[in-house]
Amino acid sequence: MLTVSNLRVKRGARVTLHDISLSLPAGKTLAVVGESGAGKSTLIAAILGLLKPSGGQIAWNGAPTRMVRPALVMQEPRAAFNPVLSLRQSIMEPVVAQNIKLTQERLQRLCAGLELPLDILDRRPGQVSIGQAQRVGILRALIASPPLILFDEPLSALDAVAQKHTARLISDLQGEEGFAALIVTHDLGYAVAHADQIAVLKAGRIEEIADSETFALNPRSEYCRTLRDAAIALGALEAVA
Numbered sequence: 001m002l003t004v005s006n007l008r009v010k011r012g013a014r015v016t017l018h019d020i021s022l023s024l025p026a027g028k029t030l031a032v033v034g035e036s037g038a039g040k041s042t043l044i045a046a047i048l049g050l051l052k053p054s055g056g057q058i059a060w061n062g063a064p065t066r067m068v069r070p071a072l073v074m075q076e077p078r079a080a081f082n083p084v085l086s087l088r089q090s091i092m093e094p095v096v097a098q099n100i101k102l103t104q105e106r107l108q109r110l111c112a113g114l115e116l117p118l119d120i121l122d123r124r125p126g127q128v129s130i131g132q133a134q135r136v137g138i139l140r141a142l143i144a145s146p147p148l149i150l151f152d153e154p155l156s157a158l159d160a161v162a163q164k165h166t167a168r169l170i171s172d173l174q175g176e177e178g179f180a181a182l183i184v185t186h187d188l189g190y191a192v193a194h195a196d197q198i199a200v201l202k203a204g205r206i207e208e209i210a211d212s213e214t215f216a217l218n219p220r221s222e223y224c225r226t227l228r229d230a231a232i233a234l235g236a237l238e239a240v241a
């Protein structure tokens with residue numbers, strides 16, 4: 001279980017996260033939504049151990065999160081890879097770094113789950129579609145079986161069809177592999193459809209945190225009601241009851 005307690009993070013002189021507390025059980029999904037500048041990427045960087053909190057704690061089952069080497073899936077799939085390496089070389093980096101025995105059977109199963117032909121891994125990132133590059137990014141995150149994967153806007157570079165497809169593959173793989181997923185997204189429809197819980201960040205504070213059905217049905221704050229209603233008006237979220 002990921003536990004964030006009273007987290008406070010400063011960037012320069014400014015406090016960008018104030019008193020953030022949340023938890024994410026193993027195997028579950030938490031969507032973090034919020035407007036630009038709300039602090040979503042700062043939260044991811046703090047969980048990854050890239051930013052040192054000025055207060056509070058972040059832990060996975062009581063130990064520092066870096067001990068379980070959480071993986072990150074980035075927003076821009078092609079930019080996430082070294083352009084001169086083959087995709088196979090890139091996905092093997094965590095395997096080599098962590099001295100893991102990767103069986104051909106596991107690689108084949110993961111590629112099948114992500115609908116990636118094995119021979120695509122011999123290409124470089126510029127030689128595959130953006131959707132395929134994003135799925136290889138997910139493969140790289142999964143390959144060392146981390147208990148926690150952080151997704152930073154994983155669908156935003158994809159077209160609508162690829163978004164639906166990739167969202168379904170992430171959910172199916174989560175069922176098989178059992179990782180906890182923290183997903184930063186602007187898309188409330190996706191958050192409601194795929195997350196167990198939704199946390200809304202506003203100006204570095206948690207505005208509301210609720211299970212996703214409750215959130216869709218009855219957001220408590222005025223701000224969250226506006227967000228929910230805007231998503232319905234855009235067709236990103238179905239109106240419920």
Ligand SMILES: Nc1ncnc2c1ncn2[C@@H]1O[C@H](COP(=O)(O)OP(=O)(O)OP(=O)(O)O)[C@@H](O)[C@H]1O
Binds near residue numbers: 041
């Ligand atoms: N390297 C930095 N140095 C100082 N301030 C920063 C730095 N990076 C981000 N900030 C500030 O921290 C605040 C939170 O930024 P953050 O990138 O976490 O927001 P975000 O919710 O991820 O936004 P977006 O959706 O646009 O990516 C913003 O006010 C931003 O200007």
